[in-house]
């Protein structure tokens with residue numbers, strides 16, 4: 001039970017005594033050694049949370065619930081939209097499989113601080129591998145299975161994993177995508193050589209195992225179980241790469257202690273969920289929402305998590321919600337548009353347990369949210385997130401008895417505790433501009449960037465003059481403290497809620513011998529929210545038939561087909577400013 005009845009009371013508690021507020025929140029976690037301080041400045045200028053405390057994130061997400069009598073409760077429910085399989089795992093079964101797989105990883109030499117790269121789709125085994133790493137104090141690095149070999153190789157070199165875990169195939173819709181070629185090519189292209197690979201063999205397309213390199217996931221799972229290893233609160237739990245601003249993916253590092261505390265609090269405060277409640281997120285485990293709300297938050301809270309492989313139709317969502325008494329659904333605007341296109345109607349009493357629907361990840365237009373509200377006949381609310389923050393910066397707070405103001409439900413809400421947004425207008429006197437967050441950020445946010453085998457302070461995110469974190473999102477704040485989002489200030493493009501950098505695409509296109517210059521911009525897309533469009537100045541004019549398809553294919557092979565670049569438009573020159581910078585905004589509105 002939360003001690004505040006209103007948003008203002010909660011906000012006041014968090015700002016008047018942040019140490020007391022967060023130490024109290026930390027009581028939701030089972031610590032090996034309880035922390036005595038919340039926030040501590042680090043020598044490198046960033047901040048640690050709960051330093052001095054020790055814990056194990058896997059113990060908190062799994063073992064302690066078994067010990068508390070929840071062993072038979074479903075912990076994880078997985079459905080594949082590709083194969084139509086559904087599996088349910090109780091907390092006791094999850095504990096068995098995670099502890100066994102941790103034993104298998106340990107037998108391969110994985111220990112505290114080692115990185116394990118997991119390149120697998122949204123599957124039970126992906127979640128098991130993540131939790132097994134957490135159990136050993138190892139650092140998991142999940143890579144979205146849709147990435148092409150070059151991107152996988154780049155991430156292997158960035159985090160130098162001891163072991164790579166992969167599935168033998170993934171799916172695009174219902175089409176099988178074998179993983180063998182991508183994995184082999186990535187390993188051949190990377191400078192770093194992992195000690196071995198662990199393969200989840202899937203019936204749809206088993207992989208030819210490479211002797212001396214590959215181990216079978218399901219065999220390793222049967223190793224003697226290992227107990228959770230306590231780690232320091234500030235030790236890394238995972239690295240998750242994200243793109244934007246520099247064209248080079250950045251490995252966002254999440255700590256153990258702050259992450260566990262922030263996510264546990266958020267389950268109650270934002271989503272209004274407690275032990276035993278069922279939470280369903282449609283995000284892939286390769287993205288931040290999948291990490292936070294597909295795996296960790298529902299399990300830390302003793303709830304049940306429903307995860308899906310692929311993009312579920314309205315009827316699949318309805319069936320999963322009805323069968324498993326889902327209380328909260330967390331999805332994207334793109335997913336809602338897919339449902340709207342399919343003409344689904346979920347109103348009425350078919351989903352009696354469903355209390356509310358949350359969306360995040362990309363701009364949600366009010367008509368879509370209004371449609372969703374009518375469709376579900378439930379509150380449908382928006383909130384604002386980044387991979388870097390790990391939980392929502394602004395939200396609506398359904399754990400508080402006070403009703404959320406109806407006027408701001410379509411918007412991204414008010415700041416979550418510990419987040420203090422300020423707007424920096426580009427032109428003095430304007431009310432809108434880039435949103436900065438005052439430091440320190442609350443627990444759960446990036447502990448730093450992974451670089452050259454170590455944790456570095458996130459200097460690319462620091463505003464000039466220090467003291468603030470740059471979100472690279474633009475917006476404004478109204479008197480009622482509601483934050484309103486206007487869009488990104490950098491090159492990030494959100495394709496179906498998935499983040500890709502325009503500069504990253506440009507780098508691939510620029511490597512083509514027939515390209516003189518290029519610019520990639522985001523344009524609105526009726527289904528996927530945004531899609532990339534490339535403007536290309538060819539090396540010789542006019543461009544020849546077939547060049548556009550060649551360039552699009554190069555991007556698909558370099559980054560992954562999910563990026564969906566189809567429009568390659570040839571121009572004689574790109575619009576530039578007097579100082580020679582390409583005017584991407586002009587192109588985006590062309």
Ligand code: AMP
Pocket residue numbers: 242288359360361362363364382383384385386387388412471472473485487488494497498499
């Ligand atoms: P990601 O790191 O993939 O979660 O992407 C984060 C970015 O997605 C943010 O910086 C925003 O630009 C965008 N975003 C996230 N949530 C929302 C939202 N509710 N409305 C508009 N844009 C959003």
